[in-house]
Amino acid sequence: MKRTGVERIEHSLELEEKLDQQLKGWMVQKIGRVLIGTIIFLTALGLFGNGLLSNKKIEKNGTSLQYERFLRYEKEMDVQWTIAGQEEIQIRIPLQYLDRFKVEKVIPEGYETATANGYVSYTFKSGKTTETPVHFYLNPQKTGNVTGEWLVNKQRFQLRHFIYP
Structure with missing residues (x-):
């Protein structure tokens, strides 16, 4: 079993948790934050106008x-x-x-x-x-x-x- 930091609980309720999809969604959010942070950083340096890069x-x-x-x-x-x-x-x-x-x-x-x-x-x-x-x-x-x-x-x-x- 893969360690994800999320505890899996066995229960008797019939719920569609789709925990694997939730984990993928969290990974996509982390990648999105890094991309947005990179774009903000490059913008501050001048990639889109005034700044060191421009x-x-x-x-x-x-x-x-x-x-x-x-x-x-x-x-x-x-x-x-x-x-x-x-x-x-x-x-x-x-x-x-x-x-x-x-x-x-x-x-x-x-x-x-x-x-x-x-x-x-x-x-x-x-x-x-x-x-x-x-x-x-x-x-x-x-x-x-x-x-x-x-x-x-x-x-x-x-x-x-x-x-x-």
Whole structure:
């Protein structure tokens, strides 16, 4: 006889106890609690948005990029650039990437835009050689995986996102 921690009592009453099914149900509840706890833990770490798992930072030759890997459909996100030592900054974004997003706002204002060779080009004149912050506020318009290679003053930066429904 298998030890389950539940005492089986022999009695004369004609009851359908279905004790084996009850034990299986308890096991399913324990597994469910572990799964829900795991999902809550991963959510707190940023699997579905802001957090350690979602935040990505890339630095190359005085240029810094911060963005989120995991996004929500139609929830605005911020692609943050910090560019050092450049009086003129050119950021080129692939049109294929922008097909998945709506550009809500670009800071600083006073930039020039142009479209050529499958890219939208944003040109900023900072007038200073110290660090210049540039923010692109984008709103995801489609779900799924998105990959795009942005060019900042001819340096390539690969951005990867997963957009949840």
